[in-house]
Amino acid sequence: IMTGGAIGSLFAQRFKLSAAERKTLLVAGAAAGMTGIFGTPLAAILLAVEVLLFEWKPRSFVPVVLAVLIALGVRPFLLGAGPL
Known part of the structure; x- marks a missing residue:
């Protein structure tokens, strides 16, 4: 979870995004990391x-959902479909 958040934050810093966008990407990365490891998207x-x-605003909710869906789609190829 921490690695996913760090990757999101680094991505935001690399492209010089605002603090709000950086926070959103950090949270999206953390959610994707949690989905990738535990397989629990919801x-x-x-x-x-x-x-x-x-907050439940679309500008922050949509990136989180997209990151989780991508992690859920990639998980079977990297870790297998079963539990860790």
């Missing part, structure tokens, strides 16, 4: 939005 989205973002 829990990752809810945790990210309720605990980390504190």
Whole structure:
């Protein structure tokens, strides 16, 4: 989860995005990391939005959902479909 968040934050810093966009990408990376490891997309989205973002705005909700869906799609190829 921390690695996913760090990757999101580094991406935002690299492209010189605003603080709000950096926070959104950090949370999206953390949610994607949680989905990738635990295979729990709904829990990752809810945790990210309720605990980390504190808002239900589309500008922050959509990137989190996209990151989670991508992580869910890539997970079977990297780790297999079963539990860790």
